[in-house]
Amino acid sequence: xxxxxxxxxxxxxxxxxxxxxxxxxxxxxxxxxxxxxxxxxxxxxxxxxxxxxxxxxxxxxxxxxxxxxxxxxxxxxxxxxxxxxxxxxxxxxxxxxxxxxxxxxxxxxxxxxxxxxxxxxxxxxxxxxxxxxxxxxxxxxxxxxxxxxxxxxxxxxxxxxxxxxxxxx
Amino acid sequence: xxxxxxxxxxxxxxxxxxxxxxxxxxxxxxxxxxxxxxxxxxxxxxxxxxxxxxxxxxxxxxxxxxxxxxxxxxxxxxxxxxxxxxxxxxxxxxxxxxxxxxxxxxxxxxxxxxxxxxxxxxxxxxxxxxxxxxxxxxxxxxxxxxxxxxxxxxxxxxxxxxxxx
Numbered sequence: 001x002x003x004x005x006x007x008x009x010x011x012x013x014x015x016x017x018x019x020x021x022x023x024x025x026x027x028x029x030x031x032x033x034x035x036x037x038x039x040x041x042x043x044x045x046x047x048x049x050x051x052x053x054x055x056x057x058x059x060x061x062x063x064x065x066x067x068x069x070x071x072x073x074x075x076x077x078x079x080x081x082x083x084x085x086x087x088x089x090x091x092x093x094x095x096x097x098x099x100x101x102x103x104x105x106x107x108x109x110x111x112x113x114x115x116x117x118x119x120x121x122x123x124x125x126x127x128x129x130x131x132x133x134x135x136x137x138x139x140x141x142x143x144x145x146x147x148x149x150x151x152x153x154x155x156x157x158x159x160x161x162x163x164x165x166x167x168x169x
Numbered sequence: 170x171x172x173x174x175x176x177x178x179x180x181x182x183x184x185x186x187x188x189x190x191x192x193x194x195x196x197x198x199x200x201x202x203x204x205x206x207x208x209x210x211x212x213x214x215x216x217x218x219x220x221x222x223x224x225x226x227x228x229x230x231x232x233x234x235x236x237x238x239x240x241x242x243x244x245x246x247x248x249x250x251x252x253x254x255x256x257x258x259x260x261x262x263x264x265x266x267x268x269x270x271x272x273x274x275x276x277x278x279x280x281x282x283x284x285x286x287x288x289x290x291x292x293x294x295x296x297x298x299x300x301x302x303x304x305x306x307x308x309x310x311x312x313x314x315x316x317x318x319x320x321x322x323x324x325x326x327x328x329x330x331x332x333x334x
Contacts, residue, residue: 090321092320094318095177096177118325119324120325122327124270125175127177127270128177131318131321131326131327132324133323160319165257
């Protein structure tokens with residue numbers, strides 16, 4: 001069964017999640033994984049759902065455009081179950097805001113074979129912060145740490161790489 | 170009175186030097202830290218780098234805080250080192266040097282810290298827990314050039330601060 005990847009973004013207001021999820025529910029969409037958050041006054045939703053065609057989803061979300069919400073719909077292949085390939089690490093980067101921090105740091109992670117599974121950035125005043133969760137190939141974290149230190153020095157930002165706590169009860 | 174330095178600032182990212190606790194300048198610094206902590210609502214600790222001085226000196230006072238268990242009142246420590254740390258727990262932290270963000274940080278809920286007192290240079294060992302332990306670890310991090318941002322528990326463990334004390 002195919003799935004749909006849907007994004008919705010627009011100026012934040014009360015009721016966006018209710019409006020979007022209601023419109024989708026009315027055409028039989030089953031929401032599976034999603035993230036929904038506010039980014040500098042815009043509300044952004046990224047979600048995977050199944051149980052309907054992309055045409056139905058587009059038709060259901062169409063009327064929301066009048067309220068300033070921009071929606072995209074596209075069919076995607078279901079996830080293939082794979083065991084995590086790496087060890088879980090966290091990267092924090094903070095410093096004065098400047099062009100290209102995310103690009104430079106994530107390029108280093110990618111070049112080392114790391115896979116970013118979650119990432120948040122925040123700009124507050126002059127301070128730029130990046131926190132990323134990264135799956136790192138076993139045994140390569142020290143090397144990645146050294147490479148990150150080099151790029152951090154070039155960007156004049158602070159970087160830390162540390163093992164993520166994995167507490168399983 | 171010196172102002173609190175906010176990130177990004179090089180002094181907050183630089184490991185502080187060990188100090189001569191008997192140096193009159195350090196005693197003065199200790200007094201200044203306490204005075205600024207007292208003048209800052211909600212402040213439970215302040216480290217020298219936060220007022221622009223790269224040195225291993227900080228003050229703490231968690232008296233009356235609802236999350237505190239053991240408390241040692243108001244005190245200033247120099248060259249503090251964590252000797253033992255156990256019972257790791259998550260908790261929310263803020264910082265006067267990162268005024269717009271808070272974050273979830275895992276810290277030891279029981280620690281033993283060795284340090285010296287300013288003025289006398291008297292060695293001191295402090296065993297504490299809960300919120301005072303968290304405050305000590307946060308300040309010792311400042312003295313090592315680290316912020317709580319370097320220890321947040323995940324990509325979704327950073328929050329825009331909603332309440333300013």
